Amino acid sequence: MSLFGASLEETLFEYVPLAVTLPVVVFALMSVRWILDKRVERIGKRQNFVKPLVMLGLTAIGLIAIVIALPINEGTTNQLLSLLGIVMTGIIAFSSTTFVANAMGGFMIRSVGSFRSGDFIRVGEHFGRVSGRGLFHTEIQTEDRNLTTLPNLFLVTNPVKVVRSSGTIVSAEVSLGYDTSESKVESLLIEAAKRAGLEEPFVHVMELGDFTVVYRISGFLKDIKGLMTMRSRLRIEAMNTLHDADVEVMSPSVMMQRPIPSEERIMPDAYASSRLRRQRDDSLPEEKIFDKAEEAEALERLEMELRTVREQCEALEERLEKTEETEAKEALSKEIESLEAKQKTIEAKLHREMND
Numbered sequence: 001m002s003l004f005g006a007s008l009e010e011t012l013f014e015y016v017p018l019a020v021t022l023p024v025v026v027f028a029l030m031s032v033r034w035i036l037d038k039r040v041e042r043i044g045k046r047q048n049f050v051k052p053l054v055m056l057g058l059t060a061i062g063l064i065a066i067v068i069a070l071p072i073n074e075g076t077t078n079q080l081l082s083l084l085g086i087v088m089t090g091i092i093a094f095s096s097t098t099f100v101a102n103a104m105g106g107f108m109i110r111s112v113g114s115f116r117s118g119d120f121i122r123v124g125e126h127f128g129r130v131s132g133r134g135l136f137h138t139e140i141q142t143e144d145r146n147l148t149t150l151p152n153l154f155l156v157t158n159p160v161k162v163v164r165s166s167g168t169i170v171s172a173e174v175s176l177g178y179d180t181s182e183s184k185v186e187s188l189l190i191e192a193a194k195r196a197g198l199e200e201p202f203v204h205v206m207e208l209g210d211f212t213v214v215y216r217i218s219g220f221l222k223d224i225k226g227l228m229t230m231r232s233r234l235r236i237e238a239m240n241t242l243h244d245a246d247v248e249v250m251s252p253s254v255m256m257q258r259p260i261p262s263e264e265r266i267m268p269d270a271y272a273s274s275r276l277r278r279q280r281d282d283s284l285p286e287e288k289i290f291d292k293a294e295e296a297e298a299l300e301r302l303e304m305e306l307r308t309v310r311e312q313c314e315a316l317e318e319r320l321e322k323t324e325e326t327e328a329k330e331a332l333s334k335e336i337e338s339l340e341a342k343q344k345t346i347e348a349k350l351h352r353e354m355n356d
Helices: 002-043 050-069 074-112 152-157 182-196 224-244 252-256 270-275 291-322 326-355
Strands: 120-123 126-133 137-142 147-151 160-162 168-177 199-208 212-221
Touching (some): 074 137, 126 291, 182 199, 182 224
Antiparallel strands (some): 168 212
16 A cells, blocks of 8 residues: 555656646746737737747747656657657748748838838739738738738739829720810810819820720829729719710721611710719728728827827937926926827727727
8 A cells, every 4th residue: 555655656746847847838828928919019910020939939948848847758758859859840841931931021021111001002913902911921901802811922022013002093094086186085084084083184195006096094093092983983984074075985896896877876875974973972882892901001000100109208208307497397298298198099099999
């Protein structure tokens, strides 16, 4: 009985290191994750590149500590550690090229700063608004509201076309016959662009074909959030304006497909044309299509505003420490209090946005 008891005590004693190490590792990982989550709230999750790398490294260290604490002989422990090292080395060897390349691509995209959340971008055949930026990938929300994940390596190795947030040029092309003068077409297309809501419209002749002249009407769109709607609206207004002026929007080569009398005009009547100009709803379909991209853009702007306010507070506090005049100190103190109140308001908004 005593032998059994001694054996049981020895067995339990052998498991003491594992019993201590396992909860310590779990507690340490949970604590570090909590600290990193707080860091995310402070600097913004779009800026969080440290968390995945730190958690990956600490998890590997925790596994090694657990293996060492296992109640097995030293030879077996060394073999397990060697096996673990071989497995980790193999994983890193097979994935390091893509892993490191995507990570470096993420840092490069951040450092260049060519686009941010909410921007329209086109990469190859992919077009949409940026809805998320991570260490290894960038997420865009496409025109059909779906989400597409693009590796950062793909963005770095391919040309990225970014629609500037300050505004962009919206264009539409139309081909007309040689029987309509260029000056008349230009004035009509400029009128159509103004009706669509574009600023500073202009017309270019793009091609002189065998049967038609290709015109491009362009204008400046200040609010790029309605980009897709504006492209459609410009085409509608161009078609209606030309029809109202009795200008046929059809190539004369249509006679090669279906004989049509020369006196017959191919266009809707005035009543149908005017119905197309019914009052449109002010809401934009882009608000539903790019909902996640809108949220990402709002979050990033709040994060940028919060960093700016914190930097201003720090600068004013430094000035307050160096200032000796009483009146100047009071003015600086009031300004700091105002910025701190603004900082709390922004932090509250940011917290609500992140938890919605």
